Amino acid sequence: MSSSQDDTASRKSSFYDDKDLEQGFQDSRPMSTATITEPAFTGTANEAHEEPPRTCDDWDGPDDPANPHTWSKSKKIYHSFVPASIAFVCTLASSIYTPGRESVMADFGVSAEVALLPYVLYVLGLACGPLLAAPMSETFGRRAVYMIAIPIFALFILGAGFSQNIASLTVCRFLAGVFGSPGLSIGSATLSDIWQPHERAIPMAIYVTTPFLGPAIGPLVGGYVAWAKGWRWTEWVLLFFTVAGLAPTLGMKETYKSAILKKRAKALGIAPKHPQRTHLQAAKFFLTSTLTRPIHMALVEPVVGLFTLYIAVNFAMLYGFFAAFPYVFETVYGFGIRSTGLTFLGLGVGCVVGCAIIILFSKLVFKPQVQRSKEMGKGGKVPPESRLYIAMIASICLPVSLFWFGWSAQAGVHWIAPVIAEGVFGCGNLLIFMAATLYMMDFYGPMYGASAMGSNNLARYVLGAAFPLFVVQMYERLGIGWATSLLAFISLAMTPIPFVFYVWGPDLRAMSKYQRPT
Template sequence: MKIQDWQEKELEVGIASAHDSLEATEAGHQSDPQMTERSTNAGPPPSGTDADLCQSKSQGNFMTKLERAVSTLSSSRKTEKRLERAKHPEMNLAENVVGWEGQADPTMPLNFATRRKWLLLILTSSTTLMVALTSAMIAPGVTYISQEFGNSSNVLDTIIVTIFLLGFAVGPIVLSPLSEIYGRKLILTCGNVFFLLWQIGCALAPNIASLIVFRFLAGVGGSASLTIGGGLISDLFYIDERGTASSMYAIGPLFGPVLGPICGGFIAERLGWRWVFWVLLIFSAILLLTLEIFSKETNHRVIMRWKVEKLRKELCNDNLRSCYDDPGAALRTPSETLAISLIRPLKMLFFSPILFILATYMAFIYGLQYLLSTTIPLVFQTTYHWKPELTGLAYIGLGLGFFGGIMAVARINDATVVRLTKANHGVPEPEMRLPACVLFACFIPVSFFWYGWSTFYETHWVVPIIGLIPFGLGQIGVFIPIQTYVIDSFPEFAASGMAALTIMRSLLGAVLPLAGTKMYDSLGLGWGNSLLGFVAMSLIPFPILIFKFGGAVRKKYPLEL
């Protein structure tokens, strides 16, 4: 891929340093080892310390002082709890190796200022929030869609909502590997634009068939942010920071299906169901523009490849190679690289026993969430006689559970890894993310027994809403550790790992609600939800087994990616 003009600005610092390094090499000088080798205990300077804060132009401003205090406190806490930092591969032009300009190279994404890292993560999480809103925001308006198009099938009503998730299963197969070749920023932009275009199609759909097709295509484009987010976390954050980062990122994809029906119910009732898509289009376009202004490429390998290509031209040396390339490996053609990248998510899913088990477990819980999302409107409109615009408020229970789960997991996820790593003689293992799963997984069955029998006996409407809180708490406590486990296991191909998770969970998320309709018709709300609760209970031992034996299995069956 040729270097574009907008890429060159990101390389100016590295190129200037490369010229200095070349001159030193030609003069026969050696770098001072004390300057090139830093203590692993010290690691790269924490972002947000006085070195960063002194760049502020308004020292007397109250907000600047507040940021200084918060950043300094954050840095001191991280210094106490963090692990040793792995060294970045450095420049060695004497051996034709292009790398980073020392451990503090500002172009290295791991060295970005804390504020820049969190800005990039928050913008990406906001994008996933809009995509997740789209997945469920139309649910309360399905009644109006069926009335307009003369549909009387409950199954077809469910497909209108869940077909979007089928797009989530297809898109990552292509988009995630491409982000590891051409960069996160380019693929995320293309996916978001594709997503926006099909929102227009949904708003103008002339019949149910076209609406279903357009929803599927919108899901394909929207899947970019869901899968690239894992790669972004791997690019920007060290291992003892990824739990907190994953918790922040999870706000978007998990809160979207909760907030969507709340907003969608009022919009569909007051403005019509088509305005659900127009509102999504407007806010998504604003977010996309903001993302384009502030986003920056973070893929280490892609940045280094751009740097190699530019230095080859600047220094007239075609023998230069990236520090991430294996010098003994044969060079691949672009078509070979693309083919290998495209099959990588499926290879990770089906050839890694641990990843397959965790993806299946995660997918089942995700399917349960969408099963609840598609049945809640029916239950509260028929059993409790709520208007469609108020039905979305029933999702507040899930939202409260999600919020509590994020607060809890953000506090214990990284802390658990640090504690277990120190007990393991300083060697971190991906399985150290999983102990929290066991505790939180126990909350999930509680919701199904509580919610199912309270709706069966038609108790006060607040009782089933409260019964949804444990599910939200448990889902967060399972999802975030598993996602972080995948990022830690495959840091260089985290986007493909997240794609594997997204493919599996989106398939079940699209299919399980279809089976749920007939199950509830046969068993009723009480025993139907109890059946799901018993299945959820039977799956609780899986995280325990993987925590205990997963490391041995992972090392015995390594993946060649």
């Protein structure tokens, strides 16, 4: 990305100016758009003077109807619904399977650990999102990714439902996760194509909540379906959700600027002045920007390394709870498969509350800071550390919620107590994720911030796949109180992270090898 593009991005003052680079943010960078001209003119000199060569390197003015920023509000809402629904479906698919695990054990004669593999491998497949979405989105555009990846996702879900052994079920769900992940990871980039910076707060807050809400709703839906119809119907119902989520893409228009301009140039018969990036150049860029740089930043940059670890552990706990909560509520409260599914509503409510807090923080705290900055002649710029207020509060809520959940369940108090604790955890998890993401975007700028979030995405889904493999055994051996307390102590050890960066963030920026371009 050119320095001029970075400078433009740095002047955006909305709460979500850089949010479009989260999770699938690698895809939001525009391809270089070289000036494109028509073939040499062969007419008279006067004709050539009257009709200069056309170009397709930018919009035809601020009112260009092809520019998504000029679309009507209803059209923008429609195109925002597509990535939100797909993000919801792809994350719903992770946890909707878990209530049917005992049915899988009975059908295929496998242990509880083996029956958990289709869930674990699906989560691992989601880690592939940015690796696939970056080249696909850059080459084909946003709409093509949805239209290519999600139908293949649906086919593998169909295959999972028809599986006759645990191996085919596991492989189908893993590949479903792989092909569902690109549609999940480019959603925020799609919204940044559609909404101007000052319009993004509410759409982005709602969109980012859906990947947290999907896993919370999954056990509720899966519990009733598995109880009534068996585990196969968890896949069939998921297929119904997928069709409902994919159907709106049929009326969707392309939103990616480079793809729109490329299509326009082709329709007008305009050839590029400069050759397109070769496959070798594309491969080199992919290796350095999408793979190597995120890993290097996680190793040498304290902000990236610590926030990646913090968010990854929080996600791992969240996904581990989808295996642990059924054990807790069945053992202590005698809940059945349907009642246990209902308890996950606590996480869902917590996510909704977190979304509301994010919007209120944007309106009541961050925007006034931006306005004061403008009045002081600073161009609306505020220190990145302003993003960390909600993270500092949430970092205290997380260990409190874990201690609350573990010992209230251990003592057998009314079931509403651990359910409320779930809600506090879900809210805190979402707030930390959002604050850390926005902080890293402000800290490093759009280009390096995208790489920082790339390492974060990989780490959180890899750990999210690992935790469910041992969390139930940990609860069985340590007991509910101490097992959850162990997680709470880990969370407590990470509580100082946002406070440390709030105090020493400016010094770390000065020492960073990936300083934001100025």
